[in-house]
Amino acid sequence: MTSSKRKHKTYTQQFKEETVALVTDQGYSVIEAAEAVGVRPNQIYNWKQRIVDEATGARLTGEDREELLRLGSKGATQRKNHVKSIVQC
Numbered sequence: 542m543t544s545s546k547r548k549h550k551t552y553t554q555q556f557k558e559e560t561v562a563l564v565t566d567q568g569y570s571v572i573e574a575a576e577a578v579g580v581r582p583n584q585i586y587n588w589k590q591r592i593v594d595e596a597t598g599a600r601l602t603g604e605d606r607e608e609l610l611r612l613g614s615k616g617a618t619q620r621k622n623h624v625k626s627i628v629q630c
Contacts, residue, residue, distance in 0.1 A: 561585060564589065
């Protein structure tokens with residue numbers, strides 16, 4: 542028996558936002574919107590929750606996450622340099 546890996550479709554942020562807007566702005570039910578765009582209803586629920594969380598600050602946006610990681614790695618480098626300077630004294 543051969544097992545095959547499932548391919549997961551990836552959707553753009555714009556697609557997700559427009560799909561959620563069908564429900565929130567245009568009065569579609571989640572099931573109707575899911576059928577209209579060809580996704581599963583639970584995906585729309587997840588996308589909607591993520592959008593709400595990002596808007597309320599409960600979840601970092603992609604840009605915020607990248608900035609935090611950038612600052613975190615910069616801070617780690619600065620800490621290493623500080624420790625090296627202390628050790629060399």
